[in-house]
Amino acid sequence: MEDYNRNCTCEQNEQTRADMFERIKCLNFAITELGLYLDTHNDDEKAICLHRKYSKEYRELTDKYQKVYGPLTIQFPCNKWRWIEEPWPWEGGNF
């Protein structure tokens, strides 16, 4: 908690974090759902187009988020081991 507070000096930043994470979760869900749909509708151009659009936004947004608030996956490079920071998702780590 302390570490991201170092980067967050006001309540508005906290709101930015929550908004970013909300968008990440929405994109993650949309990508999962489109993925299942495409597994049985391989030729649906509109779905592929949406999947491409959301996946690109997901990559950009998670990159931005993780640089400030810590890693969401263990593959994200970091100078300090922030992976262990609490809360974990099951402890209310989802805003």
Place this chain on the structure above:
Amino acid sequence: MWTYNKMLQYPVNIKCTNPRLAKVIISQYGGPDGELAASLRYLSQRFGMPDQNSKAILNDIGTEELAHLEMIGAIVHQLTKNASIEEIEAAGLSPYYTDHGVDVYPQSAAGVPFTSAYIACKGDAIANLQEDLAAEQKARATYEKLIDLCRDEPDVLDPLRFLREREVVHFQRFGEALRGVQDKLAEKKFYMNDGNCLDMKKNDCNCN
């Protein structure tokens, strides 16, 4: 392989302790129609699927079920972590507390530990996909019963409703995969013999 995403698929933020609800919701963790059974069922059946669509759908739904297992674990954890001994006793959780404390253990609402007897891998794609369709309906029905039991707890109802909806989507996708497999198995098969097979066998094999 799998890697962990440090987020829940859908948020679980429960403010009020309620071990009575945890006692029944745990069935979707390790019960007969729970998320652990679902995940292992699909991830095990995927090895025997005959076409690319059914391999992919079993792989991907099996993966999503692991995310659901985590959500149910989070619900049970948040409902019990601050429970007093009196609340645990009043919820009828004394036997559970004796063996597991407030850890999350895969068992049914009636206390039966998880067993792989809940899943089938029949060595038959049609039989397996039909089982998966039934499994999704049974999980949906279980969620509807849990929604009845949790009617006064909006923090619990919200993720349960999300999980119920996912069962409906999975049922739809499995139905489409089943039709694909049926078409594939009904295709006419052509066997070609180019006349060299017997010679090749003679050359490659020294045992006769």
